[in-house]
Amino acid sequence: MSAATRLRLYCLPYSGASAMVYVRWRRALPDWLQVCPLELPGRGMRMDEPLQRDIKALAAQLAQEISRDPHTPYALFGHSLGGLLAFELAHALNARNLPAPLALFVSGTAGPARRDVSEYAVEKTDEQLIARLRELQGTAEEALANPELMQLMLPILRADFLLCGSFSYGERQPLGMPIHVFGGKQDSVRADQLLDWQLEAASGFSLDLFDGHHFFIVQHESAVLRCVRRYAEEHLTRWRNGAPRQLAAG
Numbered sequence: 711m712s713a714a715t716r717l718r719l720y721c722l723p724y725s726g727a728s729a730m731v732y733v734r735w736r737r738a739l740p741d742w743l744q745v746c747p748l749e750l751p752g753r754g755m756r757m758d759e760p761l762q763r764d765i766k767a768l769a770a771q772l773a774q775e776i777s778r779d780p781h782t783p784y785a786l787f788g789h790s791l792g793g794l795l796a797f798e799l800a801h802a803l804n805a806r807n808l809p810a811p812l813a814l815f816v817s818g819t820a821g822p823a824r825r826d827v828s829e830y831a832v833e834k835t836d837e838q839l840i841a842r843l844r845e846l847q848g849t850a851e852e853a854l855a856n857p858e859l860m861q862l863m864l865p866i867l868r869a870d871f872l873l874c875g876s877f878s879y880g881e882r883q884p885l886g887m888p889i890h891v892f893g894g895k896q897d898s899v900r901a902d903q904l905l906d907w908q909l910e911a912a913s914g915f916s917l918d919l920f921d922g923h924h925f926f927i928v929q930h931e932s933a934v935l936r937c938v939r940r941y942a943e944e945h946l947t948r949w950r951n952g953a954p955r956q957l958a959a960g
Contacts, residue, residue, distance in 0.1 A: 717812065717946045718744045718784040719938070720776070722792035722799070724818075725874070726843070726867035728754040732787075738935050743942050748772060753866055761869035765876045769798035777808050783949045785813045785942060789927055791874050793819035797910065798877075800885050810887055812945040814911075815938060817892040818924055820899050821906025822879050830875030836860070839867050845898075846924045888914030890941050892934060894926035895919050916941070 719739075721732040729747030736745045750768070752761035762768040772795075788796030793816035800814050834842070840860070843849045853859055889911040893904045901919065908915045918937050922929040 722788035724790035725870035763872040769802040773802035787815040789817040820903035884912035894922045
């Protein structure tokens with residue numbers, strides 16, 4: 711594809727992470743699919759900014775930042791907390807009458823309609839945070855036992871959990887773009903919770919399940935990226951041809 715037909719994929723990180731976890735995707739995806747990690751305040755290149763604990767306020771901030779760099783077409787991707795934040799970001803963009811993404815990719819996160827975030831609304835102790843990291847099976851034991859590393863990571867994770875705990879569903883119109891949902895077959899997020907995302911999509915829905923636990927996107931990265939590429943190419947082709955957004959179930 712020519713440079714004029716590139717699709718920008720804005721990627722939002724999971725709890726405790728920098729958006730730089732997505733940088734390696736650039737080597738695995740074709741040039742026409744441009745991976746653009748969205749860094750959140752308080753980490754990475756934005757370490758000097760205060761951590762955010764209000765998900766709607768953060769979504770509004772990110773929507774404003776995206777609007778300064780107009781580029782269509784584009785899509786949103788988020789894993790775990792990042793998926794919920796991507797959902798709020800899509801609504802924030804819509805509220806500002808900005809160009810909508812061609813698609814929303816949400817991974818490893820329950821649909822918002824019946825979501826219970828009460829356990830995240832109360833600030834966690836260091837011990838509780840470490841126990842949760844161990845449960846999610848995404849952090850090596852060597853890292854969990856490293857006091858210096860945990861001193862850097864736990865404040866970010868604590869704020870991100872409170873960010874999730876600030877979410878409230880509310881009544882809003884379904885989003886006007888297809889929603890692609892990815893899940894791990896052995897994850898604690900159940901298939902019925904993933905299917906709840908159907909309620910948020912007015913123009914298409916798909917669910918793809920992969921082997922693995924919560925961090926299946928790392929364990930089975932190649933399979934996940936094949937799905938991302940296939941759906942992205944499908945939507946970009948329709949966009950180029952001016953076709954309506956429709957979606958066959960995956």
